[in-house]
Amino acid sequence: MTLHRPVLRAVGLTKRFGSVVANDDVSLDVAAGELHCLFGENGAGKSTLSAMLHGELQPDAGHIEVDGRRTDFRSPADAIAEGIGMVHQHFVLARALTVIENIVAGTSRSGWRLGLTEARERLSRLCGDLGIAIELDAPLWQLSVGEQQWVEILKALYLDARVLILDEPTAVLTPQESGKLFGMIGKMRDRGLAVVIVTHKLREVLQADTITVLRRGRKVGTLDGRDATVESLTRLMIGGDLASSPARSSNSPGRVAVQATGLMAKGSWGETIVDDVSLMVRSGEIFGIAGVAGNGQKPLLEMLAGIREPESGSLLIGDRQLEGLSAADFMRAGVGIIPEDRYAEGLVGPFSIAENIILGRHRSKDLCRGLFIAGDRVVAKAEEAMRRYSIAAPAINTPVSRLSGGNAQKVVLARELDQASVLLLANQPTRGLDIGVVATVHEELRRKRDEGVAVILVSEDIDDLFDLCDRIGVMFAGRIVGIVSPETTSRDIVGSMMVGRAPAGGATCA
Amino acid sequence: MMDALLDNALLISVFVTMLRSATPLLLSSIGELAIQRAGIWNLGVEGTMLSAAFAAYAVVVATGSLPLATVAAVLVGALVGALTSMLTVALKLDQFVTGLAINLVASGLTLYLFRSNHAVFSAGNFTGFAPVAVPFLADIPVIGRIFFQQRLPTYLALALIPLAWFFLHRTRQGLELRVLGENPKVLQTRGIAVAPRLWLIIVAGSGLTGLGGAFLVLGLSDRFIPEITAGRGWLVVVALVAGNWSLFGTITAVFAFAALQAIASHAQVLNLPVPYQFLLALPYIASLATLMIFRSRSGQPAHLGLRDIGK
């Protein structure tokens, strides 16, 4: 295919936040009809760059050109007026409203009356061009995640976007939905649209026409998609070669730590969200749970932690029968949990590091003296945790809401690893963290396993699961559809099980 | 007692009173619905109504003009709305605390202003809105007496119901208001400034609430007493919650409360075998019962009461 002159051009963009330079002199050209990839690991500055490209942030130095004209985006409205559309990683949608209402809201095409006839026609034409079918009058909450992303794309195209920026577009999609998305991107590219994808996934990068690699806020290279290889990209991204992943457990698993039978859970509308799940995990074993988000992993972990009461089923942890008991009883039985959303579920934001370290153990005898919480003991415990996990903070009384994501997660780790003497539950413990903290988390999970604790790890990242786990259960539609061994199973099989297709043999229930 | 209830004239009187008592609640609840559907958990309804009622009273006593008094009430309502906007939208204070503070300051200030000018106020007599019979329609038996011999604001309140529905569901501004309450970022990412819109909605909605307050003085009682709102602002909030934030659900709850008030005000004639105070408490008891029965919150705007409003 032929590449055209640049439609969008960034020249020497620099953005500082206080003393941190998020983008340092970054330039790039995006041509009409090309798929351009912004590639780099978490914290490399991709999001800052894309925020400047669509007017959400303003550069401290440098400028942006559209069609060769110098522009000055003071808000997303300016960028939209120049034909720059943006699809955020976390969709910006009103769930109670319909598809078409979401698309036309905030556009002035329709006058004061909400005449939707013309909008309907335009949108059905657009859908036809992209090869998708969507019910325009359906309320948004009825749509799958993939369909919600279509709505986001339609929102941009409805306003005549010529450049479409997609931030981590496949992060929440199934492999099938991702395939469909790239199909749509292909059609847009053929129609002369420029598409910019922000991603850290190697597989996607290789489909791009042009790749711009960022590291620590600087551009470290621009590659032609045809010339790029996994090795060259990796080297550029991390500035060196990847260390080979450490070996799995060498010691053999011990006695049964968790025996769950027939666990059922219902959602807030009465729908079944965990459907007859049984599993057994031994101490000294890491049991992975693979699956696309929203297939019952979270309620399953919540039941195993005693946070959610099962509709039915039995649950043996250590040597205690725990179904129907409270979260406090589960904690006494030695269960710790690293929740999915550390700020919403794991930490009390305005509380200090020390206060968060004792959350849930604030009544235990070794932290109290008589009727009071013993301040000196809490301080000692918190100081030890800060040393042990090298939590970077001014003091133990710093509120955790002022900590970086990685340091906040270390506070959760310090508390829960100490708590989990029999079973450790971890739901996406490395999400959104820098590579250094990710390594720490993985190391701690392995250490816990070696101490003879049973670990259950929920992740959407198949690579992580294959690196860490002794066995992997795959969840789909609230059920565990198979339990596989990473030694004998390929990633593709697990991927297809994640979307509900039965494995072609090979997977056995352990 | 039952024969008394079935008495035609009495029944008509109860219905007439119901529409009359419903008027301030209708006006205020439509104003409040606009504000809450835009995502602001405004609990200052009571204080807004009270301030406006006092303004209407002060102006009508001073000038004798009903239109002027009504305009003054709407303006004061809007002013309270501007204060609410400043605290919640500009300063991003907790919306519950803001609403509570508005109620408390309105209660204290109106009480003081009323007492400190007692001589002026106690001398001023006035007549509020008189019933206006709609030609022809007023002559229809029963229905005519109930619906078409009401006061002007009552007609306005009834007309506002379909207008409010049309605004919310059939205009661009109405859609954008609902979007604000669900996810203000949708508008923000399209480059639309959210704060000025919220100011406008809160000020306009509070103005309408103020009109409801004016009716307490000019249409219900022809006088002012401290705390004349007597919890009506809170009933409006309850009506929204019980009505699951839909216009028609809210209106239904409003009419139910108004019916109870109408029955209470006919207690002596009806000669019901319960203490008079029980009848007065009935709307509040009923509102708790309603909330216990209608527990769906599915219509609650997703962004209601959250403080990250944006710019």
Next chain:
Amino acid sequence: MRIITRSGPSVTWSIAVYGAAAVVGLLMTIVLISISGAPVGASLVALGQGAAGSPASIASSVVKATPLILTGLATCVTYRAGLWTVGQESQVVAGAAAAWQMSLWTTGMAPVVVIVLCVLAALAGGAALGALVAWFRTRFGISEIVSSMMLNYIVFFALAWLISGPWMASGGTASYQQTGLLERAYWLPNIVDVGKMHIGVVLALIVVIWLQVLLKRMPLGYEIRAMGFNATALSQRGVDKRRLVLTVMVISGVIAALAGVGEVFGVSHRLTGDNLSGMGFDGIIIALIGGLSPLGTLVAGLFFGALHNGSLFMNVITGVPTALVTAIQGVVLILFLIAGAVRRYRIERA
């Protein structure tokens, strides 16, 4: 020029902002007094004299402040827990009414027994009302704001019925209803022989200290603060949220009820339709101005209690209505809320 969010509060800036709020509050007071047509200077002097001009007036200011401090503390404990109840008003009444009923049942017994039983009944009354709000919330998901406000009205009408019917004094009239006077022997004892310095004053101080220690040092206080910030994280770490909501509401009911029984058994010695009204809301204002800390509430309560007391004298001398203080309370609350928000920002030259 642009406005920037501060990373941490600066002490001098805070003092400046709150100082400005206080000055504006004073200016508003002057405006309000002049609206009533009274001489401003003389009114302010009378207000001050009435509040703290003599040992007797100081004592009576403290007595006036006591119920406000207590309802303020009832507010602290709930608002710190993130429970936005406005039911202090009805908890005060429930406490007083329960105590009154107990006094009717126990007439004739030894005074000590009667007083103790009446105070206990008051605590039970306040606790019951608090528990009711907790039940509405945990069982039916009804916001405590709404349910407590509705209960305020219901309790108000219930009291109106009681004092106009079953408890009405023989001397009561249709226009001003009240119970008869409590027998002298059953009055709360005074701690010192000045004015009406009843034992409730000491109880209020004890509650201030207890609540301060509870919130700062004890596991329950830790849970209360944690629930206020992040109830989900707390309950996921094994704390039973329903029980905690119930506990907090009962504590708040008990504290507010103390205000009610203290006022009726220590000061007015009878129940009327209005001698308890407004105490709950005054307490909310005072707690918010006091920054929801027990010690702050004590200070704010003493200040406004003194003003309420002084306003009686001012009313006699210059004719300014006592409602001035109610109005000022509201104004100062708004000003302090604004100050609290402005404190987080600073203005910088771009």
